[in-house]
Amino acid sequence: MTFFxxxxxxxxxxxxxxxxxxxxxxxxxxxxxxxxxxxxxxxNGSGQLVLSSGYAFILTGSFYIEEAAGTSSMEASWYDSTNxxxxxxxxxxxxxxxxxxxxxxxxxxxxxxxxxxxxxxARITAITGxxxxxxxxxxxxxxxxxxxxxxxxxx
Amino acid sequence: xxxxxxxxxxxxxxxxxxxxxxxxxxxxxxxxxxFYTSVGTVSSPSVSGIAYSDGHATADVGLPPYSHQSxxxxxGFGSDIPRSLGSRACAGSLxxxxxxxxxxxxxxxxxxxxxxLLDCHVVVLGGS
Numbered sequence: 001m002t003f004f005x006x007x008x009x010x011x012x013x014x015x016x017x018x019x020x021x022x023x024x025x026x027x028x029x030x031x032x033x034x035x036x037x038x039x040x041x042x043x044n045g046s047g048q049l050v051l052s053s054g055y056a057f058i059l060t061g062s063f064y065i066e067e068a069a070g071t072s073s074m075e076a077s078w079y080d081s082t083n084x085x086x087x088x089x090x091x092x093x094x095x096x097x098x099x100x101x102x103x104x105x106x107x108x109x110x111x112x113x114x115x116x117x118x119x120x121x122a123r124i125t126a127i128t129g130x131x132x133x134x135x136x137x138x139x140x141x142x143x144x145x146x147x148x149x150x151x152x153x154x155x
Numbered sequence: 156x157x158x159x160x161x162x163x164x165x166x167x168x169x170x171x172x173x174x175x176x177x178x179x180x181x182x183x184x185x186x187x188x189x190f191y192t193s194v195g196t197v198s199s200p201s202v203s204g205i206a207y208s209d210g211h212a213t214a215d216v217g218l219p220p221y222s223h224q225s226x227x228x229x230x231g232f233g234s235d236i237p238r239s240l241g242s243r244a245c246a247g248s249l250x251x252x253x254x255x256x257x258x259x260x261x262x263x264x265x266x267x268x269x270x271x272l273l274d275c276h277v278v279v280l281g282g283s
Contacts (some may be wrong), residue, residue, distance in 0.1 A: 012281065014205035016231060016251050060207075062233065062248050104234050104248030144223040147231025149251045151205050151280060 002031055011055075011154030013039045019122055019146040020047065020061055021135045031063060031135055033148050036118065044072035046054045048081060048121040049150070056155050057112045059088070059108040061122045061148040065131050066102045066138060067095045072129025078110035086125060087112065094128075102133075113155060124146060158256040166281035168192055168202050176272045185261040185272060199258050208250035208261060210235065212270040214217040222265045225250035226277050230262070238251050252270065254279060 004150025015036040032047020040055040047079035051057055065074045073094040077086050093103045112120060124134070132138075135146035170187035178185065181194065190197050206226035223232040230252025250262075259277045 012204075014206065014253050016253050018231065027173075043263070060251070061253070062231065064248075107249055119198055143249070144232035144248055147197035147251050149207075149231075150254075 013152045014150065015041075016147060016149040019061055019135050019148050021133070023135050025127065025131050026123075027124055027127055029124050030079070031061075031124065031146070033122060036150065038150055038152065041150060044116040044119070046121075048119050050114060051118045051120060053112045053113055053114050053118075054154060055113075055115055055152045057110075057114075059110045059112065059120065059148065060107050060151075061091075061109075062104065062107045062146060063091070063092055063093070064102060064104055064133075064135050064137060064143060065095065065120070065144045065149060066133040066136075068130045068132040069112070070129050071096055071132060072131055073127035074124060074134065076124050077108050078112075078113070079121050079125075081119040081121055082116075083118070086123070087120070090125060092126070102137065102139050107127060162207040163182045166201055166204075166228065166282075168197075168259060169276060170261075170279070171276040172261065172272055172274065176271075178263060178270055178272065180265045182262070182264045185226075185263050187261060187277065190259070194208050198214070198237070201258055202279050202281070203255050203257075204253070204279045206230075206252050206259060206277050206279045207253075208277045210250075210261070210263065210275045211273055212249050212265065214279055222263060222270060223250075224264075224275065225262045226254065226279075227257070228262050232262075 015038040040052040075092040077090040091108035093105040169191040173188040210224040233248035233250040
């Protein structure tokens, strides 16, 4: 008989939920995170993540866009609202000229180790062309779902 | 009864489809063929943690394949669709879910008649 002992790092928490549509499709608008229950983190009424000190957070997000017509694109990243600076990697998704097409990309990520309570959000950082929808799939559910995830460790 | 020393498989598991699969256009779990850990391959591990999935679909009936996938039915779904006609979403995004003591698998729905899945995989990072 062989016993397997899977090592799990101490103090690890993981969560996953959805990214929702911004109040308007424009640069610097945030894509609200739906609420999760996660140690060391709360989601405020605006859909921002409030991160407590004492943890390291790996934030990952994946958005979805649709275009009204013509070539368009969108870029997004995690944004530290407390320190007013973009953080982590950006995701840029492009659509070629086509009416009512949708697009996904890989994901945007950030590592945050806050020394004080810090508010972060999934923010639109650039738009070209005209988008008809962000994180709202009007085509069919084969386009998937916009999501975000949090993995945290005690530090 | 002989007891072997405990094997420390490390805080991650990668499950992968190695044999091409033809799927019908219904929501379904696809079993993964092989599981990799830091101590080599293991058989049907039960894991907890954050899981990310990535798919690869190819057409077998001449139509652009389009599908969505996730590590499990309640997770966030990525899509695997080539850039093609209007009214079609485009390719290449990850799925994401939280596992709680489950064997990793690939949740998939094809919207074409048949699609062949190869190299689809799930990465699980240990957590609670």
